[in-house]
Amino acid sequence: MPQLPPPQPFDQDDIYRTLLESTQAIPWKIDWASQRYVYVGPQIEALLGWRTDDWGTVQDWIDRIHPDERDQVVRRCVELSQAGVDHEADYRALTADQRYVWVRETVHVLRNAQGGTEALVGFIFDIHERKQTEQRLLALQRELQALSYQDSLTRVANRRRFDEALEQAWAQAQATQTPLSLLVLDIDFFKQLNDCYGHQTGDQALVQVAQALAQVCDKCNDLVARYGGEEFVVLLPKVGLDIARQVAERFRRLLQEQAIPHARSPFGQQVTVSIGAGSLVPQPGQDCAGFVHAVDQLLYAAKNAGRNRVVAQAVLL
């Protein structure tokens, strides 16, 4: 039977070093008193391009953190290290060829016999792909949220966005006892416009009306929304009846200037709107659904009075 070779004496340090330097995580050690790197795993070169001897002092680490997160990361790491608390930090690290790569550092604090911080040891992980995926997902999420609040045809806010904005504005106006105004408007004889020119031209007219409305209501607090079909609403927080009426009339004039063709309209063969404009200071116990209903009634009053006009009134609930 062949003899097995006698077991070789092994150096434990060698084993640990081999293990440490063959992992994806990049180990390092900093002496706290001198603030110098006493060890950096050679894998650092593959990740960041810097050689191990490019890591002299803690300042090298600081200088290679992206300026956007540098102060915050350094302050937090120093505080926690001083307090002897293990921690981790994500940041973009500068590469030798001047790019930035997302990394995660996990830091373990080694203490001396007196309990003071003696050294820091830790690992650097490459989290670049994961971070980029996270950021893409976040951007996508924001985009989806914006889309879920937008009317897909006219690009103004949709009914859902309006309902939320109304709730907020209502609560604010109720709490501060400030006025709130609402315009509800509807294109006149829109059915005939569709019948005469076709649905696509009808759609185009809706887009033009929405754009004109957005142009008139350009204050940051105003909200233009498509309420449904050919009906739009404009929410005007902190606006009283006089201003609401002026906004409505300004919009009617702008639409007149734009002269969107409507051969079957008796009003100069162009698109016109009827507008209900209501205003109130919400009182305790009143609710916003009643307000919308009341302003909708003003719109119908404008329709019944002959169309192409504004009916503005203080709303009593």
Ligand SMILES: Nc1nc2c(ncn2[C@@H]2O[C@H](COP(=O)(O)OP(=O)(O)OP(=O)(O)O)[C@@H](O)[C@H]2O)c(=O)[nH]1
């Ligand atoms: N092109 C187009 N038409 C729409 C859209 N939504 C609703 N409509 C049309 O809008 C028309 C609304 O007609 P009505 O409610 O009778 O109102 P109107 O013809 O404007 O009459 P008045 O409001 O009384 O002046 C209907 O023919 C709907 O088909 C849309 O997104 N695109």
